[in-house]
Amino acid sequence: MSDIFLNTVLTLDASVRVCVPLIFASMAGLFAERSGVVDIGLEGKLLMSAFIAASAAVAFGSPWIGLLAGIIASSVLAMVHGFASITYKGNQIVSGVAINILAAGLTMILSLAWFKKAGITPTLKNDQRFLSIDLPGLELIDHIPILGVIYRELISGHNILVYLAFAIVPLVWWVVFRTRFGLRLRAVGENPKAVDTAGISVETLRYRALLIGGILCGIGGVYLSTAYNAQFVKDMTAGSGFIALAALIFGKWHPYKVLAACFLFAFLDAISIRLQGIVIPGIGEIPVQLIEATPYILTIILLAGFIGKAVPPKASAQPYIKEL
Amino acid sequence: MTRERRLSWINGFLLPFLNVLTAFIATAIVFVLIGVDPIKATKILIYGALGYDEGLGYTLYYATNFVFTGLAVAVAFHAGLFNIGGEGQAYVGGLGTALVALYLNPALSAWIVIPLAISGGLLFGALWAIIPAYLQAYRGSHIVITTIMFNFLASALMVYVLVNVLREVGEMSPESADFIKASWLPFVHDVFASFGYKIAKSPLNLSILVALFFSGLVWFFLWHTRWGYAIRAVGKSNDAAVYGGINPKKIIIVTMCISGALAGLVGINELMGVQHRLFLNFNYGYGFGGIAVALMGRNHPVGILIAAFLFGILYQGGAELDFELQNVSRDIVVVMQGLVILFCGGLEYLYRPILIRFLAPIEGTE
Numbered sequence: 001m002s003d004i005f006l007n008t009v010l011t012l013d014a015s016v017r018v019c020v021p022l023i024f025a026s027m028a029g030l031f032a033e034r035s036g037v038v039d040i041g042l043e044g045k046l047l048m049s050a051f052i053a054a055s056a057a058v059a060f061g062s063p064w065i066g067l068l069a070g071i072i073a074s075s076v077l078a079m080v081h082g083f084a085s086i087t088y089k090g091n092q093i094v095s096g097v098a099i100n101i102l103a104a105g106l107t108m109i110l111s112l113a114w115f116k117k118a119g120i121t122p123t124l125k126n127d128q129r130f131l132s133i134d135l136p137g138l139e140l141i142d143h144i145p146i147l148g149v150i151y152r153e154l155i156s157g158h159n160i161l162v163y164l165a166f167a168i169v170p171l172v173w174w175v176v177f178r179t180r181f182g183l184r185l186r187a188v189g190e191n192p193k194a195v196d197t198a199g200i201s202v203e204t205l206r207y208r209a210l211l212i213g214g215i216l217c218g219i220g221g222v223y224l225s226t227a228y229n230a231q232f233v234k235d236m237t238a239g240s241g242f243i244a245l246a247a248l249i250f251g252k253w254h255p256y257k258v259l260a261a262c263f264l265f266a267f268l269d270a271i272s273i274r275l276q277g278i279v280i281p282g283i284g285e286i287p288v289q290l291i292e293a294t295p296y297i298l299t300i301i302l303l304a305g306f307i308g309k310a311v312p313p314k315a316s317a318q319p320y321i322k323e324l
Numbered sequence: 325m326t327r328e329r330r331l332s333w334i335n336g337f338l339l340p341f342l343n344v345l346t347a348f349i350a351t352a353i354v355f356v357l358i359g360v361d362p363i364k365a366t367k368i369l370i371y372g373a374l375g376y377d378e379g380l381g382y383t384l385y386y387a388t389n390f391v392f393t394g395l396a397v398a399v400a401f402h403a404g405l406f407n408i409g410g411e412g413q414a415y416v417g418g419l420g421t422a423l424v425a426l427y428l429n430p431a432l433s434a435w436i437v438i439p440l441a442i443s444g445g446l447l448f449g450a451l452w453a454i455i456p457a458y459l460q461a462y463r464g465s466h467i468v469i470t471t472i473m474f475n476f477l478a479s480a481l482m483v484y485v486l487v488n489v490l491r492e493v494g495e496m497s498p499e500s501a502d503f504i505k506a507s508w509l510p511f512v513h514d515v516f517a518s519f520g521y522k523i524a525k526s527p528l529n530l531s532i533l534v535a536l537f538f539s540g541l542v543w544f545f546l547w548h549t550r551w552g553y554a555i556r557a558v559g560k561s562n563d564a565a566v567y568g569g570i571n572p573k574k575i576i577i578v579t580m581c582i583s584g585a586l587a588g589l590v591g592i593n594e595l596m597g598v599q600h601r602l603f604l605n606f607n608y609g610y611g612f613g614g615i616a617v618a619l620m621g622r623n624h625p626v627g628i629l630i631a632a633f634l635f636g637i638l639y640q641g642g643a644e645l646d647f648e649l650q651n652v653s654r655d656i657v658v659v660m661q662g663l664v665i666l667f668c669g670g671l672e673y674l675y676r677p678i679l680i681r682f683l684a685p686i687e688g689t690e
Contacts, residue, residue: 040408040468084670093406093468094619095670101612102662106354108655113358118653242472249469287488293480296473300455303465312466 005146009153011270016154016162017228019266021046021237023165024220025244026251026258027172028213033253034176035209036189036315040096041081042217043241044103049074049221051107054121054232055114057128057225066128066226071218077103078214079207086206089319100241108234119234121225130159130227161223168216173255185209189313192320202320217241246299249310265295330684334676338683340622340668342675347663354659360651372644373637379644381512381526387636388528388593391535393614394632395542396587398623402546403579404559409456409471410587411611412478413449417588418595419485420448422500422602425507425595426490437506442534442592449588450581452478457580461573467580475611486604499603509597529597531589535632538586539625545582555579587611609658616661619669635661 025042032039053070057063077099084095112118135156142148176182184205188195192202224240225232243265250265251258272291279285302310352362373383393410400407407413424444428437456470486498512528546552557565558575565572594606617635621627635657642654667674 038468040472080666081670084666088671088673090670090672091406092670093408094615094665097408097612097615098662098666098670100662101616101658101665105655105658105660105662108653109354109358109659112653112655113651118655239476242476245469246473287484289480289484293477296476296480300459300465300470300473303470304459304463305465317466 006149006153007274009149011267011274013153014270014273015263015267016158018269019262020162020165020223020228021220021240022244022247022262022266023169023259024216024223025241026248026262027168027255028216028220029245029248030172030176030253030255030258031185031209031216032213033248033316034185034189034313035206036192036313036318036320037082037085037206037210038092038096038317039081039210039213040093040245041077041099041103041241042244043237043239044096044100045074045077045214045217046221046224046237046241047100047107047235048077048103049218050225050236051111051121051221051232053218053222054124054225055110057124058122061125061128063124063128063130063222063226067130067219067222070222070225071215074218074221075211075214078210078217082207082210085319086203086210089321092317092319104235107232111232121232124226124230128226129230130161130223132157132159159223159227161219161227164219165223169255169259176255181208186313189315192315196320196322202322206320220244243295246295249312250295250299250302252310253313268292268294327684327686331680334679334683336622338679339672339675340620342679343668343672344620344664346674347660347667350663350667351656351660354656355652358651360649365645365649365652368645368648369641370637371641372648373641377524378526379640381524381528382640382643383633383636384532385526385528385593385598385636386639387632388532388535389590389610390613390617390632390635391539391628392589392593393587393610394617394621394628395538395614395625396583396585397614397618398621398625398628399542399546399555399586400579400583401618401623402559403555403575404562405460405576405579405583406468407453407471407580407583407587408468408615409453409474409584409611410614411607411609412471412475413452413584413587414590414607414611415478415482416452417445417449417584418591418602418606419482420444420446420451420588421591421595422490422503425503426500426602428504428507430504430506432506434506434508437504438509438596441503441507441596442589445588445591446585447588450585452588453580453584454577457577460580461576467576479605483604486602490602497603500601503596503600507596508600509592511597527598529593531593531597534589534592536629538589539629542586543625551578587614613661616664616668619672620664 025046029039029042049070052073053066056069057066081095081099084090085092108119111120115121138152138156141151176185184195184200188202188205196202224236229236247261247265248258250261268291272288275286275291276288355362355365372379374380393414396410397407421441421444424441428440452474456467456474459465459470460467490500491498492501509529509531513523513525516523546556554570554575557568557570558572562572590607590610595602613635617628617631621631638657638660642657645652645656646654
C-alpha cells in the first residue's frame with residue numbers, strides 16, 4: 001500500500017519536473033497567440049535558449065548568467081519572428097518553421113565551434129546549475145506519515161525555476177485578464193482594427209507580446225539545460241515546444257486550463273516511462289508509443305470539435321495591414 | 325518597359341534572387357563567426373558536390389528526395405494550404421512501399437512489383453494526409469497544427485511497427501527484413517554499366533526518373549487540367565472559387581491527398597533505391613527541407629527542380645565540409661535551410677518596398 005502511494009507521489013513529482021518547460025513555452029505561446037501571432041517557433045526558442053544558457057553557464061560559471069543569456073537568445077529569435085511577421089507581414093507559420101530549423105542547425109554548428117563537439121556542451125558543475133532547494137519546515141513535517149512524503153518529494157526539493165513556473169501562471173492570468181495591457185492584448189488578437197482605431201499601435205502591442213513570449217520561452221530552455229539536466233544535448237527539447245502548443249490549444253488559450261493541460265501531458269510522459277513493459281490485467285501491455293502519442297491524439301480530437309471546441313483568437317495568423 | 329512589366333519582373337525574378345542571395349550572405353556570416361573562411365568552404369562544398377562522378381551522384385540522389393517533398397509542399401501551397409506534415413507523410417509512405425516490397429510474391433516480375441511498391445508509397449502518404457485534410461475541410465481545425473501532430477503520430481506509429489511488427493525475430497535493431505529483389509530500383513551506375521559506360525558507384529538510382537516524371541505531371545496537372553485550375557482558384561480566392569462552382573472542401577481533400585502522396589515517394593528513393601529495407605528515421609529532415617525547396621522554387625516544378633538540385637549540392641557538399649574542415653559539421657546545411665525559409669518565406673517582402681520605390685515608382689509621385 002505505502003509502496004503504491006510512494007510510487008504515485010514519485011510519478012507526480014516526475015510530472016512536475018517534466019511540466020516546467022511546457023508551462024513556460026505554452027505561456028509564451030499564449031501571449032503570442034492572444035495578440036494574433038501564431039508561434040510555431042516555440043520549440044526552436046526553447047532549444048536555442050537551452051544551448052546558449054548551458055554555454056554561458058560553463059563559460060562564466062554562473063547559472064544566473066546562463067539564465068540571462070538564454071533569455072536573450074530566445075528573445076532575439078522572438079524578435080526575428082516579429083520582424084518577419086509583424087513588420088514585413090510575412091507568413092507567421094513560415095517564419096516559425098524557419099526559427100525551429102535555424103535553432104536546430106545553429107545549436108549543432110555553434111557547439112562544434114565552441115566546444116569541439118557537435119550537439120553537446122560540457123557537463124555543468126553544480127555551481128553552474130540551478131540546484132534543488134529544500135523548503136523551510138521540512139524537518140517539522142517530514143515525520144508526519146502521508147503529508148511528510150508529499151511535502152518532501154512533491155512540494156519541497158525542486159529548483160527555483162520550478163517554483164517560478166508555477167508562480168508565473170497566476171501572474172499571466174492577472175496580466176491577461178486584469179490589466180490594461182491584457183485587455184488590449186486580447187483585443188488585438190480578436191479585432192486589431194478596433195484597437196488601431198482606438199489609437200493604439202497594433203504592431204507595438206504584438207511586438208511586446210512576442211518579447212514576453214521570448215523571455216518566458218527562454219526561461220523554459222534554461223531550465224532544460226541548467227536545472228533539469230546538467231548540459232545541453234542535441235535536440236534535447238524533443239518536441240516539448242510542440243507539446244506546449246498542443247497544451248495551449250487543449251487549454252483553450254486560458255492560463256489555468258493550459259496549466260492543467262501541461263500537467264496532464266507531463267503526467268502522461270512520466271507514466272509512460274513507468275508503464276514500460278508492465279502488463280495490465282485484462283488489457284495487456286500498453287505500447288509506450290501509444291501513451292507518448294496521447295497528447296497529440298487528444299489535441300486532434302479536441303481540434304476536431306468532438307470534445308468541446310477550441311476556437312483560437314480570431315485574428316491569429318493574419319498580419320495586420322493598416323488602411324491608408 | 326511599362327510599370328506592370330517592371331513589377332512582374334521584380335516579383336518574379338529580382339525579389340526571389342535577392343532573397344536567396346541574402347540567405348547565402350547570412351550563411352557566409354555564420355561561417356565567419358565560427359572561424360571558417362566562407363570562400364574556402366564554398367570551394368570545398370562545390371567540389372565535393374559537383375567536382376567528381378561519385379559526388380555528383382550523391383548530389384542527385386539527395387536532390388531526388390527534395391524534389392518529392394518540395395512538390396508536395398508546393399501543390400498544397402497552390403490551394404492555400406500549408407502542409408507541414410511532409411515529414412510524417414514521407415515516413416508513413418515508406419511503410420506503404422515497404423509492405424508491398426516485403427510481402428509480394430518474390431517470383432513476380434519487377435515490372436509488376438515496382439509500380440505496385442511505388443503505388444504503396446503514394447497511397448500511404450495520401451492516407452496520412454487525408455485525416456488532417458478532412459479535419460480542415462469539414463471541422464475547421466487548422467491544417468498546420470494537425471499536420472504537426474500527425475508528424476509526431478507518424479514517428480510513434482513507425483517506432484511501434486518497426487519494433488513490434490516488422491522487426492525480424494532475434495534482431496536487435498528496429499528494421500525490417502530485406503525487400504524482395506524484384507522491388508529494388510536499379511542504381512544508375514549499374515544501368516550505365518549495362519550499356520558499357522563505367523561511372524563511379526553512388527546511391528543514385530532510377531528514382532530520379534520517377535522524380536522528373538512527377539515534376540512534369542504536377543506541372544501538367546496544376547496548369548492544364550480542370551482540377552489544377554480548381555486548386556489554384558481555391559488558393560487565390562476561396563469566395564471566387566465558390567462563386568465559380570468549385571467546392572473548396574473537396575479541393576482541400578484532393579490537394580492534401582496529392583501532397584501527401586508526393587511526400588510518400590521519399591521512400592522510393594531511400595528504401596527501394598538504396599537501403600532495400602525499412603528502418604527508423606529514413607525520412608529525417610526531408611519533409612522540412614521540402615518547405616525550403618518549395619519556397620525557393622516559387623512553388624513551380626521547374627523552380628523546385630533547381631532548388632532541389634541546390635539543396636542536393638548543399639547536402640553532399642556539407643558532408644564533404646564535415647570531412648575536410650574541423651570546425652564545421654554538415655548541420656551547416658540545416659542552418660542554411662532555416663535561413664532560406666526565413667528569407668525566401670517569412671521575409672519574402674523584405675526588399676519589395678525599396679525595389680518598387682526605385683525601379684517601378686507610381687507615376688506622378690516623384
